[in-house]
Amino acid sequence: MNFKEYMQEKKTYIDQRLRELLQPETPEFASLYEAMNYSLLAGGKRLRPILFLAVLEVLGKDAQPYLDLACALECVHTYSLIHDDLPCMDNDDLRRGKPTNHVVYGAGLATLAGDGLLTFAFELMARQKHLDAAKLNRCIAVFAKAAGPAGMVGGQAYDLACEGHASIGLSGLKLLHHAKTGIIFKAAIELAAILGDATAEEQQMLSDYAVHMGLTFQITDDILDFTGDEKTLGKPIGSDERNDKATYVTLFSLPEAQRLADEAAQAAAAAIEPLGDRAWLLRDLVLSMLTRVQ
Incomplete structure (x- = not known):
């Protein structure tokens, strides 16, 4: 199985389970569950x-017994996207090629949909x-601390506080990106390391990989x-520039940002090199991120 086949197989597996999870027990709450789904x-x-x-x-490890934990991670990620798009945050109207949650359901219900996904995850x-x-x-x-x-x-x-202050510098940018993304x-990898009984050496390799991959x-x-391209990405482009936010492109330059991305990807791959062929997917995953911008 190659990288694309693996990613598609796992995505299908996760999507199927996600479709089963959120079913309202109280009919009066159906609109909330609709917005969450x-x-x-x-x-x-x-x-x-x-x-x-x-x-x-x-x-x-066999991944099957851990599927619901994987789905919980996706619930938290989706909550963060709903809230990030709200009018009081980035005020975006497109996400994954569709109108954002607040555009369809209103800001109030969208906020509650995000709240619901976060608490349901735990x-x-x-x-x-x-x-x-x-x-x-x-x-x-571990995950509650990472998400909190x-x-x-x-x-x-911190992102809200930095709007209009594109000169936060590299240290501020690193803090922002590490905390938001x-x-x-890193937490997803740490959870797997805990459940997978990783040795101290494996934990360190995986932790280093997580930092560079992120x-x-x-x-x-x-x-x-x-x-x-907005149509390809399924979300607005140029929002960082419109909100005067610091990015690796604005702080450095496009060629330098591309060089730094390549450097980070190579460092991630090097971190797990001692794991050998069993870590092929992790290596291909981080290197595939570079093809998004080539």
């Missing part, structure tokens, strides 16, 4: 849950009684916001 099932690459399942397989994680309780408790703690005020929510608050990739993703995302 609208964004959750709108498409997307399912990169975070696939990454989580792939690391488990690298560590020799309910779903806590339901996994077939998993080792101590490991699951560690996973919930010390991580992604903190990053979003990189920390969730950076690769964010730099290429910045490049695409500058050079991409």
